[in-house]
Amino acid sequence: MNVKINDSWAERLGNEFAQPYFSQLTDFVRHEYATTTCYPPGRLIFNAFNLCPFDSVKVVIIGQDPYHEAGQAMGLSFSVPDGVAMPPSLQNIFKEIEGDLGIGVPQSGNLTRWAEQGVLLLNATLTVRAHQAGSHQRHGWERFTDAAISRLSEGRDHLVFILWGGYARSKASLIDRSRHLVLESVHPSPLSANRGGWFGNHHFSRCNEYLAGHGMGPINW
Numbered sequence: 001m002n003v004k005i006n007d008s009w010a011e012r013l014g015n016e017f018a019q020p021y022f023s024q025l026t027d028f029v030r031h032e033y034a035t036t037t038c039y040p041p042g043r044l045i046f047n048a049f050n051l052c053p054f055d056s057v058k059v060v061i062i063g064q065d066p067y068h069e070a071g072q073a074m075g076l077s078f079s080v081p082d083g084v085a086m087p088p089s090l091q092n093i094f095k096e097i098e099g100d101l102g103i104g105v106p107q108s109g110n111l112t113r114w115a116e117q118g119v120l121l122l123n124a125t126l127t128v129r130a131h132q133a134g135s136h137q138r139h140g141w142e143r144f145t146d147a148a149i150s151r152l153s154e155g156r157d158h159l160v161f162i163l164w165g166g167y168a169r170s171k172a173s174l175i176d177r178s179r180h181l182v183l184e185s186v187h188p189s190p191l192s193a194n195r196g197g198w199f200g201n202h203h204f205s206r207c208n209e210y211l212a213g214h215g216m217g218p219i220n221w
Helices: 007-017 020-035 047-051 088-101 141-155 165-174 203-213
Strands: 059-063 119-123 160-164 181-185
Touching (some): 007 141, 020 141, 047 119, 059 165, 119 141, 160 165, 165 181, 181 203
């Protein structure tokens, strides 16, 4: 696995690349991609970091691991490429945006436009074996992405961290709430959202209000 990551992130995460765990992770991922079908495509593993440099981050949305069916994963949490049917969680995200901000549901679930505005769409695990959810968990990715969250918390001010579901909410301990806004709710998956606590959370308007209050432009959700 060649780490092709934006220079601003390489500067902040360089120490991680030198750690034994990252060497072991690299060996594991390289072997998995060589012997099985894995997602996202290798060139998109670090897509979230490359579309959203460290100093451009305004918002962090934390996911768990990539979509594990063909053509879905593109290195951005919750996002799918143009022309790919929106998974149920993403449908519910757009339904909440519609209810919160009055913005109609788009045709495409490609969230590249969010990333380019400063939304770091970060999965805790950056790769997955086809058809096997969670198959690349506990091999080192979590330590790497935890480091990214910690560097943002320590090195930036007035960011918005959006944590949906129990797994993402477990990352709250990495974030300094005296310097950043943390928004938490249940996960947008139908199983969770339909039990209450997702629709009406107003995370998108609350995020933009916080950004505006600290002199930053809103996200065009």
